[in-house]
Structures are given as structure tokens and as C-alpha cells.
Amino acid sequence: xxxxxxxxxxxxxxxxxxxxxxxxxxxxxxxxxxxxxxxxxxxxxxxxxxxxxxxxxxxxxxxxxxxxxxxxxxxxxxxxxxxxxxxxxxxxxxxxxxxxxxxxxxxxxxxxxxxxxxxxxxxxxxxxxxxxxxxxxxxxxxxxxxxxxxxxxxxxxxxxxxxxxxxxxxxxxxxxxxxxxxxxxxxxxxxxxxxxxxxxxxxxxxxxxxxxxxxxxxxxxxxxxxxxxxxxxxxxxxxxxxxxxxxxxxxxxxxxxxxxxxxxxxxxxxxxxxxxxxxxxxxxxxxxxxxxxxxxxxxxxxxxxxxxxxxxxxxxxxxxxxxxxxxxxxxxxxxxxxxxxxxxxxxx
Numbered sequence: 001x002x003x004x005x006x007x008x009x010x011x012x013x014x015x016x017x018x019x020x021x022x023x024x025x026x027x028x029x030x031x032x033x034x035x036x037x038x039x040x041x042x043x044x045x046x047x048x049x050x051x052x053x054x055x056x057x058x059x060x061x062x063x064x065x066x067x068x069x070x071x072x073x074x075x076x077x078x079x080x081x082x083x084x085x086x087x088x089x090x091x092x093x094x095x096x097x098x099x100x101x102x103x104x105x106x107x108x109x110x111x112x113x114x115x116x117x118x119x120x121x122x123x124x125x126x127x128x129x130x131x132x133x134x135x136x137x138x139x140x141x142x143x144x145x146x147x148x149x150x151x152x153x154x155x156x157x158x159x160x161x162x163x164x165x166x167x168x169x170x171x172x173x174x175x176x177x178x179x180x181x182x183x184x185x186x187x188x189x190x191x192x193x194x195x196x197x198x199x200x201x202x203x204x205x206x207x208x209x210x211x212x213x214x215x216x217x218x219x220x221x222x223x224x225x226x227x228x229x230x231x232x233x234x235x236x237x238x239x240x241x242x243x244x245x246x247x248x249x250x251x252x253x254x255x256x257x258x259x260x261x262x263x264x265x266x267x268x269x270x271x272x273x274x275x276x277x278x279x280x281x282x283x284x285x286x287x288x289x290x291x292x293x294x295x296x297x298x299x300x301x302x303x304x305x306x307x308x309x310x311x312x313x314x315x316x317x318x319x320x321x322x323x324x325x326x327x328x329x330x331x332x333x334x335x336x337x338x339x340x341x342x343x344x345x346x347x348x
Contacts, residue, residue: 029054032063032070051283052116066114086114096250106135122286124176124193124278125160125242132161148259159243164258168245173275173297174289175239175304177212191238196280202233209279213290220277220292222302229305241275241297241307265311273298 039047053059064070066084071077086108087094097103108114111131120128133141138156146152163171178191179198199208212228213220228234243264257263273294278287296303300313307313 028062028064029059048115049283052285055283055286056115056117058114058117086112093250100250100252102250102252110134116285118286120162120245120248121289124287125163125174125244126176126193127285128160128162129156136161158241160245162245162248163243164254165252166245167249167251167253167255168247169255170246171243172246173241174244175241175275175277175292175307176287177277177279178238178240180236191240193240194237194280196282196284199280209290212277218290220290220296222293222296222299225292225296225304226302238306239277239304241304241309261311265309 033048033050033053035041036046036048037050058066067081068084069079069082071079074081094108097108142153142156145156149155162168177194177199179194181190181192196208199211202208203211207216209218210216211234212224214224214227225239228237228239275292275297276289277292278289280287293303297307297309298312298314300308301317304313
């Protein structure tokens with residue numbers, strides 16, 4: 001009896017799809033998720049998380065865009081739903097993959113869940129790496145990179161694999177809010193990415209963005225970053241920065257400058273000037289980005305005091321102080337030498 005209303009809704013959705021294409025995709029998807037959003041109704045294999053699917057590009061297109069054979073009589077019609085191939089909509093990506101070592105070893109669905117397909121701007125670098133490590137073990141990759149990369153384990157933790165294993169040339173620093181975590185056997189404080197629920201508690205039910213964007217203008221200034229690090233309710237949190245590609249390619253080509261330390265460890269590259277704070281969404285898997293004032297990553301004291309990148313992070317005040325110390329150290333020997341030169345006749 002419980003399934004009859006669901007089938008009736010699906011039939012109405014199918015009729016709406018034919019009669020009015022505009023807006024029908026959302027209605028149709030809601031009808032599909034009425035069953036497929038319930039693992040008990042359809043089983044774990046066919047279950048879809050509505051919170052992860054609704055705001056994806058695939059969710060906006062509607063279920064029938066990929067499953068065109070589904071009718072208003074589904075599932076009683078006995079027809080197996082057709083599935084669109086990824087190449088039907090993404091031929092360029094498919095061609096890129098076909099020229100890599102992934103071809104013949106993995107399918108698109110092995111790395112990408114079509115019902116939770118998000119852009120690289122919406123997912124964390126940690127989640128990206130978890131996808132890669134499903135096939136490429138952490139220990140194996142640490143050993144492979146350690147043959148030429150100093151502190152390979154630290155680099156692999158702080159960088160998404162696609163930062164180097166992609167031909168993307170447009171990069172930014174994404175800052176993720178991290179919280180202290182208790183991990184058995186660890187003799188030091190471990191930090192993990194903070195989730196929406198934890199930040200919502202700190203925000204006391206308000207917008208979690210207010211924890212760092214105190215004036216609510218959807219822009220994080222250097223002053224707000226500094227306040228975030230010292231404010232009583234957020235001072236236990238940290239900012240984990242990751243160098244992220246704005247557009248991820250699938251050709252896995254490693255550009256020559258990826259093996260150049262100055263690609264990251266220098267203050268000149270544009271990537272070091274542009275940064276965002278990533279705020280977790282209620283769905284628990286994706287993020288919204290908020291732009292940060294230019295140059296925040298370079299300023300160790302007034303920008304991101306909990307994020308330091310050797311060779312890139314600087315502080316103007318400390319630079320001036322260092323120059324004054326050097327100048328002061330030169331006064332005595334230079335002054336002494338000049339005085340001896342000026343009084344050389346008297347000394348004779």
C-alpha cells in the first residue's frame with residue numbers, strides 16, 4: 001500500500017515531463033528520489049543520497065536525462081532502465097582518459113559517482129585523495145615519491161594528487177577549517193577537517209560563515225582572518241591550506257614546473273596571492289567557497305598564522321626588523337673602518 005502513492009507521483013511526474021519541459025526535471029527527480037532516496041525501499045545498491053544529488057549538474061538535468069527509458073509504470077513495467085554513457089555528454093574527458101594509464105583499468109564510475117558528481121571547487125583535497133588511494137595505496141605512493149621528493153608523506157597529505165597529476169595551469173590556495181581530534185596512539189595533537197554540525201554549534205545556530213566573515217560581506221579580510229585565530233570560540237581551530245587546481249583535467253600530464261620547488265615555495269606565483277576559505281555544506285560532503293583578501297597566504301602574522309609554507313609565507317614587519325638588525329650590525333665595523341681611515345694621518 002505504501003508504494004502506490006509513490007507510483008502515482010512518478011506517473012504524474014512523467015506526464016509533467018512531456019507537457020512542460022521547464023521545471024519538470026526537478027519534479028521528476030523528486031519522484032524518483034521518493035523511492036531511490038530510501039535504502040530500505042530499493043536496497044543499498046540502488047539508493048541515492050538526495051542531499052548529495054540535488055544540487056549537482058546531473059540533478060538539475062533530471063533523472064530521465066540519463067535514464068530515458070523509465071516510464072510512469074516503473075518498476076511494474078519490468079523494463080530495465082537504460083543508462084547514458086559518460087562519453088555521450090563528456091567526449092573530451094573520455095578522449096583524455098583514453099590516452100592515459102587509466103584507460104582499460106578503470107571506468108568513469110570507479111572514480112566518479114554520477115549521483116554525487118561535484119566540481120573540484122566543491123570537494124576537499126582530502127576527498128580527492130581518498131578516491132585516488134582506493135587504487136594507489138598511501139604507503140606505495142609515499143615510497144614512490146620519496147625517491148626524489150623531500151618529506152614525501154607531508155607533501156602528499158597537504159596536496160591533492162591532481163595538483164601535480166593534471167595539466168591545469170590555474171591554481172589557488174583553499175583554506176579548510178580544521179579541528180583538534182583525538183586519535184588513539186598519537187603523541188601529538190591531530191587536526192581533521194571540521195564538519196558542518198560542529199561549526200554550526202560554534203555559530204550557535206547561525207550561518208557558519210559568520211565564524212570567519214564577521215561583517216557578513218562574503219569576503220574574508222586579513223583582519224577577519226587574524227580575529228578568527230584569536231577569538232575565544234574559534235581559537236582552537238586551524239586553517240589547513242591546500243594548493244588546488246581551478247580546473248581538473250584528465251590527461252594526467254605532469255608539467256615540468258611541478259618538480260620545481262619554487263612552484264609552491266615562492267611568494268611570486270599568482271597562486272600564492274589568491275585564496276578561498278571552504279565552508280562545509282549541511283550535506284556533509286561538499287563545500288562553498290568564500291574569497292579571501294589577496295596576499296593572505298604570504299602574511300604569517302596578520303593573514304593565516306596557522307598556515308605556513310616555507311619560502312612563501314612572509315611578514316612585512318619582520319622583513320623590516322630583519323633589515324634594521326642587518327643595518328645595525330654593519331654600523332660598528334663600517335663606522336670603525338671609516339673612522340680609522342679619516343684619522344690615519346694623526347695616527348702616523
